[in-house]
Amino acid sequence: MRLYTLVAANTLVAATTLVAATTLVSATTLALPLPWLFFLPFPQSIAESQNPAPEPIAVAVPAEPTGTGRVGNDTEGDRSSPAPSPLSDPLALAEGLKPPAPVALHQPDGRAWDRLCAVPQTWQEEVGVQVATGLGWLEGLPRSLQGYLQNSSSEILAQVHAAPWPQLHPQATQARVPVIMYHDVLSEKQVFFDVTTAELEADFELIRDRGLTPIALDDLVLHLQTGLPLPPKPILLTFDDGYEGHYSRVLPLLERFGYPALFSVFPAKVNGDIVGRSTLTWAQLQTMASKPLVTIASHSVTHPRDLTLLPEADLLREVVDSKQILEDKLGMSIPYFTYPEGHYNEAVTAAVTAAGYRAALTMDDGGEAMAGESESLLAIDRYGQSSLETVVDLAWGGSPLPNPWQGFDFTAPVTEPQYVDLDRIPLILVSGGKPITVHADSRYQVAEIMAQTEAVAAVDGTFFSLEFLDSNTLLGPVLSQSTNQFLPGNRGENPLINDRPLVLISPHAVAFVPYSASRHTTRAALEAELPGVTDAFVGAAWLVREGEPQPAENFGTLFDFDAARDRAFWGINQAGQPVVGVSRLPVDSVTLGQVLAKAGLRDAIMLDSGASTSLAYEGQSLMDYEPRPVPHIIGLVPPKGESIAPQPCLPIGAIAPQIATQAE
Secondary structure: OEOOOOOOOOOOOOHHHHHOOOOOEEEEOOOOHHHHHOOOOOOOEEEEEEEOOOOOOOOOOOOOOOOOOOOOOOOOOOOOOOOOOOOOOOOOHHOOOOOOOOEEEEOHHHHHHHHHHOOOOOOOHHHHHHHHHOOOOHHHOOOOHHHHHOOOOOOOHHHHOOOOOOOOOOOOOHOOEEEEEOEEEEOOOOOOOEEHHHHHHHHHHHHOOOOOOEEEHHHHHHHHHHOOOOOEEEEEEEEEEOOOHHHHHHHHHHHHHOEEEEEEEEEHHHHHHOOOOOOOOHHHHHHOOOOOEEEEEEEOOOOOOOOHHHHHHHHHHHHHHHHHHHHHHOOOOEEEOOOOHHHHHHHHHHHHHHHHOOOEEEOOOOOOHHHOOOOOOOOOOOOEHHHHHHHOOOOOOOOOOOOOOOOOOOOOOOOOOOOOOEOOOEEEEEEEEEEEEEEEEEOOOOHHHHHHOOOOEEEEEEOOOOOOOOOEEEEEEEEOOOOEEEEOOOOOHHHOOOOOOEEEEEOOOOOEEEEEOOOOOHHHHHHHHOOOEEEEEEEEEEEEOOOOOOOHHOOOOOOOOOEEEEOOEEEEOOOOOOEEEEOOEEEHHHHHHHHHHHEEEEEEEEEHHHOOEEEEEOOOOOOOOOOEEEEEEEEEEEEOOOOOOOOOEOOOOHHHOEEEOOOO
16 A cells, blocks of 8 residues: 655645645555545644654563453334434445535534543444554554544445445344334323333433443444444334323433434324324424434324235325425434334335335334344334343444454553353453553462553463462463563473464554464564564464454364363454453354354454453453462553543434534
8 A cells, every 4th residue: 555645744734735745545545446535525724743652561460470022012103213324325336436425513412522432433433443553654644634534534435344225234233232112101101011201211220220322223224234333232212103201201311311212203193183192292393303312213104003005105105205294394304214013015115215214113022133133224123112121231232344454453442341142152352452461470360460450351361380379380482561571481392382373462563473382482583573572472272363263173182172161262353452351151162263253353362261261350350250360361451541431432423313414
């Protein structure tokens, strides 16, 4: 990749000058036609910033080493949906590349700023970060310009990643995003699927206490179409039918908790043509629609029980006219539809498509499912509100998209533990921060060792000698920041671990290379593999290598690799961030590798497992048993000046569902 630039060092370039200064990027840089570059908007100003070298991590350890269900009968009306997503119409892929339209940014309510996710959460920022670590030619530019170019290129990359509409992106099908459906909210229930104000408040508190992140439908649709990961533990809240309680009871709670939500409305109810139960007025609906946390969806005109039974003319009126009425009354685009009582067929989805909706929500009393299990964007599944407690601990925003430049990112905050269940294999994952290792003077619980460091999370490390209870002797060579001492290992035993993964860590990168007992005998030899290496050890085996799970034959003679055991691992995910984790149930190595590849790990190394398997977070063990004490750990240290990622936090799109709308 090459960047041809005329920008002089330390020069402030005006917006009009930037075209000539930075435009000639080779077409292969983005693997897209060069004309795309001329459609990128340009910043108004550029201010150079310093990028100080990272300081060494101070690690204190004991001493130097001593030796080598209920969805409800949708009786009156259904669903709501958010404002248009920033992603352009997916059909544009078929029409050819087009310049993006200018966007007008809508700022979130000031009270919500303190709950913004510390990591990039808009689709532009997320893809930009994935580009950032690998664009080596950006390094010579001012940091502000680097960030600008990275974010601009994200529009192109998001289109490249998108699945053909209305299909779901394969990576999104691995995530678990529950969409919760509510109906009327009253002081006292009238039917079983109503909820009281107190019950809804308790649900919101449960969502908060379990660390979930409520998102907008825009965020979910982008995720389903592009595979971009959502924030930790995402959940979407929806309210159907346009009851008055949505204005008087739900809206105040949403604003108090800072949660976005989708409201599905059918105009005949608001007009008063459909008599029964309370209804919103147009004035109330207009007030709600003006709120950044609220998205409005069409729910047909009259809410017929089953759209599939209607004549074609009536079907089109229900689907098309409802959109037009809501758009005229509210002065905004209505890009989402909710099927009354969840009924749809090919004719109904064809009508929804022809009307110009981008996505549609459904329901199924007998088969509730996560959003990623949906048939398509035209049939996004939901759970009834009574299922909330069963799904809150299952929510997972998905793995990061592959980074084609294979870079590393040690600047992201350390996440809270993510409890992931893939192919019925439950895992605990913690990602982000900067990786370090600690070689203690004896054996301790992982939490005890990490207490002497700045690490927020840590997993047990590599294999060690069992000959003496207080031995800290590791198998193979070891280098740790905690001692800054290279120990070559037992030269007689080292050949037995040839070709196992030698893990090398520097302040900015990680390398996994086959270990050679004859070559990797000095610190200088490690430096030759990875300049600036600060940590090194030999792992048991690759579980995932360059994105591919490893087959049984690649484990060679490794003891019990095919047995079901508790397993510990660490690696790098597709965004270039370090990940540590454990299995919550016994699993064989081959199956674990397959699951970790689905979870988004680019490379994963098996660590000491069985009785040693241990993961700790914020000084507390996350295991259901007391593991065997170990002398070596791999920890994650938050970036300097950063704290642990706040939970729950809100993506920008969740606070302002209309984060990007077409400019007038």
